[in-house]
Ligand code: NAP
């Protein structure tokens with residue numbers, strides 16, 4: 368991948384140019400795919416890291432010498448000069464501000480950094496656009512969040528529901544939400560908030576609860592782990608699929624007037640239920656017993672036919688099958704989910720459920736995936752990934768344990 372390549376191609380003014388911050392993240396990668404498929408020239412901002420960290424976008428990269436339309440720029444939302452320089456050079460038609468310290472639990476540990484990136488970072492983009500005199504040319508999408516509703520005061524939550532954030536992340540995003548509206552009203556900028564409820568996928572970061580669960584389930588199946596340790600299982604979230612949600616982001620910027628929209632499914636799912644669905648996908652039925660930090664999830668039945676069909680879909684080699692089935696059978700009556708106090712948050716968002724009526728009526732946006740589809744997609748992908756790890760292990764390679772928390 369070529370970095371800081373400021374070349375843009377002269378398309379006779381017919382091709383739109385988008386700048387995506389947070390391009391290496393879950394949403395950034397799906398949005399890049401979507402915009403490239405619509406003929407955009409796409410520029411992404413990537414933080415310098417000691418590792419490549421481009422796995423989510425490597426597949427869409429084509430060498431610009433061979434007509435590629437995807438360019439990467441080193442940048443960081445905490446560095447205003449750098450943000451301004453990139454916007455000045457790229458001169459995008461649309462900016463999608465997806466970059467953020469996006470982990471709610473981490474925001475309690477790094478509140479100042481979270482505010483710097485999530486709140487001030489948004490201001491830096493808006494102010495750069497204004498100072499560069501691009502306010503009439505550039506449309507801006509701000510990645511706002513259902514975490515703004517926090518300790519929700521009404522159900523379901525819509526564009527008119529008052530906010531009550533419950534974390535440094537939520538509070539930082541509240542500033543970003545209002546500064547986006549302020550620049551729209553003060554300077555007539557086409558700046559919009561997408562208030563998105565949780566959206567997941569096989570590209571979700573491994574420390575968010577859904578991915579932690581699907582990864583954990585598949586690792587237990589291959590004997591790579593014994594148990595998943597989690598925090599508050601009572602929380603409920605309105606889970607959608609990231610692929611549906613990036614379509615909504617795009618539609619928000621294609622409207623005649625700038626506005627703010629909730630994107631949600633209107634269905635909420637308890638974390639406990641998500642866990643049960645994930646184990647179901649591989650033929651294990653889990654029952655919960657006990658309370659508080661003593662609660663645990665136990666495997667009470669095993670359906671070999673389900674597991675066999677899953678193993679088939681990941682092209683499991685015949686010589687590995689019996690071993691994996693034995694590991695799965697051995698899970699019967701075993702505790703596979705435990706509670707660890709450290710995953711509880713100092714203040715929690717108990718339940719979120721969104722009302723996407725405005726997005727449906729004005730954008731024509733409808734989510735296409737159910738929670739079951741999402742679980743299935745994530746389980747298949749994690750089965751593939753962890754099967755690879757299992758094969759390497761059976762061949763005698765030493766696998767390093769991830770120390771991610
Ligand atoms: P994600 O996977 O965590 O991606 C976040 C992106 O931001 C990554 O590319 C990350 O880069 C980048 N980033 C972090 N700090 C940065 C900084 N200082 N400067 C530049 N880039 C930085 O998040 P996501 O799930 O795709 O979410 C995208 C956006 O939507 C975020 O703003 C998030 O807060 C918001 N949101 C997400 C959801 C959801 O359910 N997914 C719901 C509502 C709102 P690295 O790869 O280098 O870490």
Ligand code: G4F
Pocket residue numbers: 469470471472511512513514563564565566574575576577579596597598599600602603604638710711712715716719
């Ligand atoms: O997966 P989570 O960390 O996502 P959370 O906090 O809802 O935030 C995500 O969605 C927001 C939209 O509402 C985004 F703005 C934000 O950027 C992020 O994408 O946790 C979901 C729930 C929480 O209630 C948490 O307490 O799951 C609960 N949970 C229980 N055990 C856990 C765990 N969460 C994590 N990450 N890890 C656990 O072990």
